[in-house]
Amino acid sequence: MFARSRSPFFHSYLGLIGAVVAISVYLSIASPYFLKVANFVNIGNQIAINLIIAVGMTLIITSGGIDLSVGSNVALTGILVALFYLKMPASSTVPMVILGMILGLATGTAIGIINGLIINTLGVPPFIATLGTMGVMRGLALIASNGRVLYGMPKGFESTFAGFIGGIPKPVIVAVVIAIIGVFILGxxxxxxxxxxxxxxxxxxxxxxxxxxxxxxTIYAIGGCLASISGLALTSMMNAAEPIAGNFYELDAIAVVVMGGTNLMGGKGTMIGTILGALLLGIVRNGLNIMKVPANYHQLLVGIIILVAVIIGSKRSR
Amino acid sequence: MAETSLLEMHDINKSYGGIHALKGVDLDLRVGEVLGLVGENGAGKTTLMKILCGIEKPDSGRIIVGGEEIRIHNPHHAQELGIAMIPQELVLVPEMTVMENIFLGREKTGSVRFLRKNVMMDETKRLLEDLKCSYINPADMVGFLPKADQQLVAIARRILQGGKAFIMDEPTAALTERETRNLFEIISTRLCASGRSVIFISHRLEEVLKISNRICVLRDGNLITVLEAAADMDKKTLIFHMVGGEIKDEFPKIEVKRGKEVLRVEDVTFSTNQGGIVKDINFSVHEGEVVGITGLVGVGKTELGQTLIGVRDLLSGKFFIDDKEVAINSPVKAVELGFGYVSEDRREEGLVLDLQSLHNMTINSLDQVSNRFVLIKSRENKLGEGIAKRLSMKKEFLQMEAQQLSGGNQQKVVVIRQIVSNSRIIIFDEPTKGIDVAAKSEVSRIIGELSREMKAILLLSSEPREVLGISDLIFVLSKDGMEGPYPRGTLDYEQLMAIEFGAHKKV
Incomplete structure (x- = not known):
C-alpha cells in the first residue's frame, strides 16, 4: 500500500503563509500605521533578533535536543562585549571593535560547546542541562555587570547593526543571510x-x-554562536547592554520552531517553517501594539495563537 | 468430554498484510492442566496468545470461556475473564514494593480514599504464603529481588486479579535449574491443584515435556498435533512435528571461493541480557565466507554481535582483524575497522523511520555522496537509482519515508545500507526475522551478493533453515557453549535442531 506522497512546498506551508498574509492584509486595512516604513523597520528588527536564534534552535530541536540557555546567552554576550569596550584602551579603533565582536561570538559559541559537553559527556538530558546553564549564564551576566545597564560603547560598534543598507535594516539583512545558511545546512x-x-x-x-x-x-555550538549574534545585534541596536536582556527569548524561539512544523521530539525539521513562524509571531506582536490592544491581553493572545498554530500543524502532519 | 474446559479456541484465523499467521487453529485448555505450546519462531504461538490476551483480534473464529462464547475486547477484558499473562519480560514497577506491585490498580482504600496498607500487607503475606514463598518480604523493592522472585510476585499479582488461565511465555529463560524446579513445583502444587491452568510456552523442550499434561505443536500457523500424556511425548517426536517434512528454497545460496582470513575471535567472553555469561567463543571469518552462528532465542547471539561492534563490554578475549589484534570500544571504532552491523531490531536500531529510504541507505556512507560537508544530491540519487536497478527494487521506494514501507522492504533498506558502505565484515542479526517468504529469499540473495564481493559475513540467526541455507560454516551456540564448526552440507535440519536442544549427546 502506498501512503500519501510528500506534500509539495506550498501545501506544507499553506496554513502559515495564509495566516501571515491574512493578518497582514487585515492590519494594513485596519491600521494606518501598519504599512508605514517605520513600522516595517520595527517589525523587521524584532523578527530578526528572534529568527537568528530560532535558526539555531531548529537545528538543535531537529536533532532531538533543546537549548533553554539562548536567552541568557544573548545577555552574557552583550555584557561581556560592553565590558570589553568600556575597560579596554583605544576601544573605539576599528581593530578593537572587531576584536570585541569576535569575543562576543566566542562567548556564545563557548556556551554552546559547554551545553554540548554537559549533554554528551555527562549524559544530562538537554532540557535540564540547558536549564542549568540558562541560570548560570544569566547569573554571570548579572555578576559581571553588577546588575547595571552598561552604556557608552564605541560608535563603530553601534553602527554595525544600527542603520540600513539599501533601505533595509541591517539586522534584517543579517537574519536573512543566516536563515538562508540555515536552510542550506538543514537540507x-x-x-x-x-x-x-x-x-x-x-x-x-x-x-x-x-x-x-x-x-x-557542533549543533549546540552553532546554536550558541547564533544566539550571540543576536546578542550583538540587540546590544548594538540599543547601544546598551542589559543583564536582563533576552529574557524568554528561548521560549519565543522554541515557539516559532514548533509553529513552523519542526517536531519537538526531533527527527523532522523545517527551516522554511521556522522562518514563516517567526514572521507570523512578529506580525501578531506588532498587530497587538498598533491596534492598541491593552498590554495586559498581549500574552494571552500570543499564547492562544501559538497553541492554534501548533495544533493545526500537528493535525496536518498526521 | 471427560474433563471440563476452562477455555476453548475454535478455528482461529489471523492474517497480517499478506501473511496468514494462523490458519484455523483449535486449542482447548482444561481445568487444572498444564498445556505445553511449542513451535519454531514464527509458527504462530505469539499471535495465538496475543489473541487470547485481547492484544490482537482474530479475523475469524470463536473463543469460549467458561462455556460461554466471548469476544475479547482488550487486555483488560481478558484479565477480567481470568486470562493471566506472565510475559517473558515481566511488567512490574521496579521502584515499588512487592505489596504495591501486587495491588497496583486495585489498591484497597478506606472511606476517604486513604490506602489501607495493613490490610493489603496482610493479604500480600497470605498470597505469598499460598505460593510457598513467604520468604519474600512484601515491603521490599521489587527491583532488588532476583528474577525468579519477581516472577513469583507477578504470579501473585495475577492470582489476586482472579487469574484462572495462566499463560507463561518462556518463564524459565532467566531462571537457574533450582529456580526452575521450584517454579514447576509451584505450578503443579499451587496453581493446578487449585483448579487453575497453565499454558506453558517454551523453547526448552525437556522442560515442556516434564511439566505438561498435553502438548500442542504449531507450525506455519497450523495446529499440527496435540500430544497426550507422557507416553507418546518425547523430544524426537516433538521436533519431528515442529519441523515437518518439506523445506522450500527460501534461502538461496551463492557459492563463493573464500579468500584470506579477515576476522578472528579468540576466547571471547561477554554477558547476556538475561544476566548469563557466554564464555570462550572462538571462530574466524574469511573473505567471501558466510559464517552462521545459530542457537535458541536468548542464548547470546545478539549479544555477540553487540560485543563485536562495541556496544557491549568485552569481558575477556581478543579480536583480530587481518591477523592484527584490535580493541573495539565503540561503534565508531568498529566501523573504522571495517565492521557493518544489521541489527535484529529493525525499528529500534535499524532505521530512522522519519527519513527517506534513500537517506537511510546512505546514512553511514555520507562521505561518498558529499564533499565532507555539502551533500551532492545528484550523486546520492544516482547511487540510489543504481542500487534500485541492480536489486530490481521500485524507484519510488527511494523517496518514501522508511515508516511507509512494509517490513520486508524496510529490511531491504537496512541491508542495502551495507552494500553502499564499504564495510569488510558485516554482521547480520536475524536478517529475515518477521518478513515474508519473498523478502526472505531476496535478503538472502543480497547477502550472497555481498559475499561475492568478498565481504566477510557473520550471520547470527535462530532460523535453522536460514543458517543451513546460506552459511558456509555453522556454529551452534547453547547454554553449554559453542559447538562446531560444521561445514556446509554436513548437517541436516533435524540434526541441527537436535544440537540446539542438546538432544544429540544422549543419543
Whole structure:
C-alpha cells in the first residue's frame, strides 16, 4: 500500500503563509500605521533578533535536543562585549571593535560547546542541562555587570547593526543571510542529515558507527554562536547592554520552531517553517501594539495563537 | 468430554498484510492442566496468545470461556475473564514494593480514599504464603529481588486479579535449574491443584515435556498435533512435528571461493541480557565466507554481535582483524575497522523511520555522496537509482519515508545500507526475522551478493533453515557453549535442531 506522497512546498506551508498574509492584509486595512516604513523597520528588527536564534534552535530541536540557555546567552554576550569596550584602551579603533565582536561570538559559541559537553559527556538530558546553564549564564551576566545597564560603547560598534543598507535594516539583512545558511545546512549538508537522523533514531545512528557526540556538540555550538549574534545585534541596536536582556527569548524561539512544523521530539525539521513562524509571531506582536490592544491581553493572545498554530500543524502532519 | 474446559479456541484465523499467521487453529485448555505450546519462531504461538490476551483480534473464529462464547475486547477484558499473562519480560514497577506491585490498580482504600496498607500487607503475606514463598518480604523493592522472585510476585499479582488461565511465555529463560524446579513445583502444587491452568510456552523442550499434561505443536500457523500424556511425548517426536517434512528454497545460496582470513575471535567472553555469561567463543571469518552462528532465542547471539561492534563490554578475549589484534570500544571504532552491523531490531536500531529510504541507505556512507560537508544530491540519487536497478527494487521506494514501507522492504533498506558502505565484515542479526517468504529469499540473495564481493559475513540467526541455507560454516551456540564448526552440507535440519536442544549427546 502506498501512503500519501510528500506534500509539495506550498501545501506544507499553506496554513502559515495564509495566516501571515491574512493578518497582514487585515492590519494594513485596519491600521494606518501598519504599512508605514517605520513600522516595517520595527517589525523587521524584532523578527530578526528572534529568527537568528530560532535558526539555531531548529537545528538543535531537529536533532532531538533543546537549548533553554539562548536567552541568557544573548545577555552574557552583550555584557561581556560592553565590558570589553568600556575597560579596554583605544576601544573605539576599528581593530578593537572587531576584536570585541569576535569575543562576543566566542562567548556564545563557548556556551554552546559547554551545553554540548554537559549533554554528551555527562549524559544530562538537554532540557535540564540547558536549564542549568540558562541560570548560570544569566547569573554571570548579572555578576559581571553588577546588575547595571552598561552604556557608552564605541560608535563603530553601534553602527554595525544600527542603520540600513539599501533601505533595509541591517539586522534584517543579517537574519536573512543566516536563515538562508540555515536552510542550506538543514537540507543540503551532512550535518543537517545527521541532525535529522540523530533526532529520528539516535540508537540506529549510534550502531551505524557515526560519531554522534561530535555532531551534537557542533549543533549546540552553532546554536550558541547564533544566539550571540543576536546578542550583538540587540546590544548594538540599543547601544546598551542589559543583564536582563533576552529574557524568554528561548521560549519565543522554541515557539516559532514548533509553529513552523519542526517536531519537538526531533527527527523532522523545517527551516522554511521556522522562518514563516517567526514572521507570523512578529506580525501578531506588532498587530497587538498598533491596534492598541491593552498590554495586559498581549500574552494571552500570543499564547492562544501559538497553541492554534501548533495544533493545526500537528493535525496536518498526521 | 471427560474433563471440563476452562477455555476453548475454535478455528482461529489471523492474517497480517499478506501473511496468514494462523490458519484455523483449535486449542482447548482444561481445568487444572498444564498445556505445553511449542513451535519454531514464527509458527504462530505469539499471535495465538496475543489473541487470547485481547492484544490482537482474530479475523475469524470463536473463543469460549467458561462455556460461554466471548469476544475479547482488550487486555483488560481478558484479565477480567481470568486470562493471566506472565510475559517473558515481566511488567512490574521496579521502584515499588512487592505489596504495591501486587495491588497496583486495585489498591484497597478506606472511606476517604486513604490506602489501607495493613490490610493489603496482610493479604500480600497470605498470597505469598499460598505460593510457598513467604520468604519474600512484601515491603521490599521489587527491583532488588532476583528474577525468579519477581516472577513469583507477578504470579501473585495475577492470582489476586482472579487469574484462572495462566499463560507463561518462556518463564524459565532467566531462571537457574533450582529456580526452575521450584517454579514447576509451584505450578503443579499451587496453581493446578487449585483448579487453575497453565499454558506453558517454551523453547526448552525437556522442560515442556516434564511439566505438561498435553502438548500442542504449531507450525506455519497450523495446529499440527496435540500430544497426550507422557507416553507418546518425547523430544524426537516433538521436533519431528515442529519441523515437518518439506523445506522450500527460501534461502538461496551463492557459492563463493573464500579468500584470506579477515576476522578472528579468540576466547571471547561477554554477558547476556538475561544476566548469563557466554564464555570462550572462538571462530574466524574469511573473505567471501558466510559464517552462521545459530542457537535458541536468548542464548547470546545478539549479544555477540553487540560485543563485536562495541556496544557491549568485552569481558575477556581478543579480536583480530587481518591477523592484527584490535580493541573495539565503540561503534565508531568498529566501523573504522571495517565492521557493518544489521541489527535484529529493525525499528529500534535499524532505521530512522522519519527519513527517506534513500537517506537511510546512505546514512553511514555520507562521505561518498558529499564533499565532507555539502551533500551532492545528484550523486546520492544516482547511487540510489543504481542500487534500485541492480536489486530490481521500485524507484519510488527511494523517496518514501522508511515508516511507509512494509517490513520486508524496510529490511531491504537496512541491508542495502551495507552494500553502499564499504564495510569488510558485516554482521547480520536475524536478517529475515518477521518478513515474508519473498523478502526472505531476496535478503538472502543480497547477502550472497555481498559475499561475492568478498565481504566477510557473520550471520547470527535462530532460523535453522536460514543458517543451513546460506552459511558456509555453522556454529551452534547453547547454554553449554559453542559447538562446531560444521561445514556446509554436513548437517541436516533435524540434526541441527537436535544440537540446539542438546538432544544429540544422549543419543
Amino acid at each position: 543540503r549538508t551532512t550535518l543537517g542529515r545527521y541532525a535529522k537522523a540523530i533526532g529520528g533514531n539516535e540508537r540506529c545512528v549510534r550502531v551505524c558507527g557515526i560519531n554522534i557526540e561530535r555532531h551534537k556538540i
